[in-house]
Amino acid sequence: MSGSVFIVGLGPGSIDLLTPAASRALQAATDLVGYGPYIDRIPETLFSQCRHASGNRVEIDRAQHALTLAAEGRKVAVVSGGDPGVFAMAAAVFEAIEAGNPAWRDLDIRVEPGITAMLAAAAEVGAPLGADFCAISLSDNLKSWDTIERRLRAAAEGDFVISLYNPASRARPHQLGQAFELLRTIKSPETVVLFVRKAGTPEAGVIVSTLAEVDSALADMRTLVIIGAEATRLIPRTGLRPWIYTPRAEQEGAR
Amino acid sequence: MSGSVFIVGLGPGSIDLLTPAASRALQAATDLVGYGPYIDRIPETLFSQCRHASGNRVEIDRAQHALTLAAEGRKVAVVSGGDPGVFAMAAAVFEAIEAGNPAWRDLDIRVEPGITAMLAAAAEVGAPLGADFCAISLSDNLKSWDTIERRLRAAAEGDFVISLYNPASRARPHQLGQAFELLRTIKSPETVVLFVRKAGTPEAGVIVSTLAEVDSALADMRTLVIIGAEATRLIPRTGLRPWIYTPRAEQEGAR
Numbered sequence: 172m173s174g175s176v177f178i179v180g181l182g183p184g185s186i187d188l189l190t191p192a193a194s195r196a197l198q199a200a201t202d203l204v205g206y207g208p209y210i211d212r213i214p215e216t217l218f219s220q221c222r223h224a225s226g227n228r229v230e231i232d233r234a235q236h237a238l239t240l241a242a243e244g245r246k247v248a249v250v251s252g253g254d255p256g257v258f259a260m261a262a263a264v265f266e267a268i269e270a271g272n273p274a275w276r277d278l279d280i281r282v283e284p285g286i287t288a289m290l291a292a293a294a295e296v297g298a299p300l301g302a303d304f305c306a307i308s309l310s311d312n313l314k315s316w317d318t319i320e321r322r323l324r325a326a327a328e329g330d331f332v333i334s335l336y337n338p339a340s341r342a343r344p345h346q347l348g349q350a351f352e353l354l355r356t357i358k359s360p361e362t363v364v365l366f367v368r369k370a371g372t373p374e375a376g377v378i379v380s381t382l383a384e385v386d387s388a389l390a391d392m393r394t395l396v397i398i399g400a401e402a403t404r405l406i407p408r409t410g411l412r413p414w415i416y417t418p419r420a421e422q423e424g425a426r
Numbered sequence: 427m428s429g430s431v432f433i434v435g436l437g438p439g440s441i442d443l444l445t446p447a448a449s450r451a452l453q454a455a456t457d458l459v460g461y462g463p464y465i466d467r468i469p470e471t472l473f474s475q476c477r478h479a480s481g482n483r484v485e486i487d488r489a490q491h492a493l494t495l496a497a498e499g500r501k502v503a504v505v506s507g508g509d510p511g512v513f514a515m516a517a518a519v520f521e522a523i524e525a526g527n528p529a530w531r532d533l534d535i536r537v538e539p540g541i542t543a544m545l546a547a548a549a550e551v552g553a554p555l556g557a558d559f560c561a562i563s564l565s566d567n568l569k570s571w572d573t574i575e576r577r578l579r580a581a582a583e584g585d586f587v588i589s590l591y592n593p594a595s596r597a598r599p600h601q602l603g604q605a606f607e608l609l610r611t612i613k614s615p616e617t618v619v620l621f622v623r624k625a626g627t628p629e630a631g632v633i634v635s636t637l638a639e640v641d642s643a644l645a646d647m648r649t650l651v652i653i654g655a656e657a658t659r660l661i662p663r664t665g666l667r668p669w670i671y672t673p674r675a676e677q678e679g680a681r
Contacts, residue, residue, distance in 0.1 A: 182445070190541065192442040230674075254541075256548040258674075262556025265671035269661045276663045282549035284541045284626070286445065286509075293511040294537035301517030302569070303577050305560035305586055313675040314557070318585075322558050325584025329577040331560055371539070406524045408531045416520035419485075419513075420568040 174241035174278055178261045180254040180285020181209055183371025188291065193283045200248035204237040205260070209250050220248070228312065230263035238267055238275045254287035258308045258336045289334040291371030292395040296379075297406070299365060299397050301417035304332035309339070309346050316346070323350055327357035332403060332417055335396040339387070347396065348387040354398060355382055363399035363415060366390055377412060379405070429496030429533055433516045435509045435540020436464060438626025443546065448538045455503035459492040460515070464505050475503070483567065485518035493522055493530045509542035513563045513591045544589040546626030547650040551634075552661070554620060554652050556672035559587035564594070564601050571601070578605055582612040587658060587672055590651040594642070602651065603642040609653060610637055618654035618670060621645055632667060634660070 177196040182188035197203070197218050203210055207224040223240075225233050237247045251259035261282050268275045293300045305326045311319060326333045333354075338347045354362075360383035368376040368391070378389060382398065390396060402421065405413040432451040437443035452458070452473050458465055462479040478495075480488050492502045506514035516537050523530050548555045560581045566574060581588045588609075593602045609617075615638035623631040623646070633644060637653065645651060657676065660668040 185447070187447040187450070188445050188539070190437070190443050190445055192440070195442075254545050256545060256553045256555050257559075258556075261549075261553035262671050262674045265553050265556075265661060265669055266673055268669065269659075269671075276661065276669075280669070282553065284443070284545040284549040286539050286541065287545065290509050290511060290539040290542065294516075294539040298511045298516035298520050298537065300511050301513075301520075303560070303562045304512075305558065305581070305584075307558045315676065318676060322584040322586065325580045325586070326560070329560075329580025329584075330573075331577065331580070404524075406520060406531065414520055414523065414531075414535070416517050416524075418521055419517045421570065421573060 174244045174246065175280070176237050176241045176247045176249060176264060176278060177281050177283055178249045178251065178255045178264055179283045181212060181250055181252055182286040183253060183288060183291040184212060184369070185372050186214070188286045188371050190283070190285065193285060196283045197248050199246060201246045202240055203248050203250060204233055204240070205250035209252050213250065230260060231267055234260065234264040234267035235271060237264065238271060238278065241278050242272065242274060251285070254285045255282055256284065257287040257306065286371065288336065288370055288395045292365070292367035292397060295367050295370050295375050296365055296377055297414035298416040299399060299403055300332055301419055302332060302400055302402065304334065306334045306336060308336045309350060310337040310343070311346070320353055323353050324357065327354050330400050332400045333398040335398070337392065338390040338394055338396045340392050347390050351382060351385060351387055358382055359401065363403045363405065365397040365415060366394050367397065368394045370395055379413065379415065429499045429501060430535070431492050431496045431502045431504060431519060431533060432536045432538055433504045433506065433510045433519055434538045436467060436505055436507055437541040438508060438543060438546040439467060439624065440627050441469070443541045443626050445538070445540065448540060451538045452503050454501060456501045457495055458503050458505060459488055460505035464507050468505065485515060486522055489515065489519040489522035490526060492519065493526060493533065496533050497527065497529060506540070509540040510537055511539065512542040512561065541626065543591065543625055543650045547620070547622035547652060550622050550625050550630050551620055551632055552669035553671040554654060554658055555587055556674055557587060557655055557657065559589065561589045561591060563591045564605060565592040565598070566601070575608055578608050579612065582609050585655050587655045588653040590653070592647065593645040593649055593651045595647050602645050606637060606640060606642055613637055614656065618658045618660065620652040620670060621649050622652065623649045625650055634668065634670065
């Protein structure tokens with residue numbers, strides 16, 4: 172089969188954070204497939220391919236559509252915000268391949284990595300991921316809340332820096348608050364908590380708080396939440412937001 | 427003060443994975459500061475700045491040197507492989523700022539994110555990070571082996587996909603084997619284990635194994651190790667390496 176599916180990471184939003192490899196994969200495509208808002212990010216002046224935009228939560232339909240087009244010989248780019256392998260389209264495409272037409276396994280499939288939200292958010296505030304860290308999606312559309320709580324507990328007990336993707340949506344307004352409640356039973360109340368909204372774009376916004384005082388209602392689907400490790404700390408600056416970083420070394424009594 | 431320090435992620439190696447923002451930060455710099463092999467990656471034909479290469483394990487000296495140059499009014503780019511915030515130079519620069527000349531806090535400091543090794547490695551093999559995941563550096567230069575074991579145990583108990591950075595070096599040949607031994611006490615022997623060497627470059631190499639059978643001697647400092655979650659699985663292909671991915675949904679008895 173001559174068709175292909177390139178699963179392309181668009182990064183956080185700004186074209187400045189789109190890699191040349193991803194850009195070239197978009198240029199080479201005959202068809203762009205993706206969630207509407209991500210498709211809309213791709214400037215039509217630069218990329219004039221046939222566009223197939225779809226809604227949220229239809230990842231498998233979208234993946235099957237892309238694979239079907241590729242099996243007809245089209246060169247398809249499936250686009251994701253951030254990195255396609257992190258809570259995005261790559262896993263959905265491979266799920267569709269495994270369950271679908273065996274001939275799809277012979278297609279030219281490639282993943283083009285991108286800057287995931289966690290890296291862009293960290294860059295906005297300093298170096299909060301400077302030591303060991305983890306990433307958890309708070310969405311329970313596809314996994315149970317029990318699993319999410321099990322992972323939050325493990326992450327707290329291992330003293331990982333924790334990045335929370337999909338922290339809140341209209342359908343799930345209370346889960347971030349529940350996550351903070353669980354973490355408060357294990358972690359210090361002074362633990363640094365960061366809300367970074369629209370990281371890696373000119374409209375980026377940051378809230379610096381603590382586990383004791385954080386207001387979970389201030390997060391939405393464009394927010395990436397970072398919860399510090401024990402050693403995560405602030406560097407105060409005059410007239411500016413503090414830098415936040417996690418030292419590489421363990422420090423006794425650093426707080 | 428008019429000087430600046432931009433802490434720039436070079437990505438996995440190929441210029442194709444260097445973001446336009448990072449490329450522009452290098453262009454704008456008067457001085458490039460970094461570990462020799464990373465400095466050597468930057469084509470002199472494109473970037474002709476004054477180069478200050480240094481050895482490994484002198485991150486704080488290098489950070490102080492960059493900040494000193496910036497305080498003299500220079501525009502310094504501190505370069506890191508991958509993403510500067512992930513086991514790289516950003517944390518070292520903020521450590522130096524916190525402990526150093528208070529005037530350094532007024533410098534224009536920025537972090538330019540990059541594609542970290544874990545994302546490039548995942549893209550080579552499919553979508554192994556498709557569910558919740560963590561990243562642990564196996565280097566005990568700056569933290570105790572006890573802490574590393576505590577985090578490995580927590581990651582296994584939380585059923586995270588685990589990425590291991592710095593899995594082995596000449597000075598630390600046995601730690602990866604010890605990590606696998608610990609993980610075998612908690613995780614299934616059939617757990618997928620991936621060694622991805624030089625991910626995101628034309629010389630990329632992949633070994634697909636299991637926790638029971640993996641040979642830790644095959645890893646070196648250019649290897650990123652990924653240990654699957656319970657649900658991580660293979661899609662066999664005729665005549666080609668299988669795809670490896672972690673489904674987004676929990677699956678009962680999926681193995």
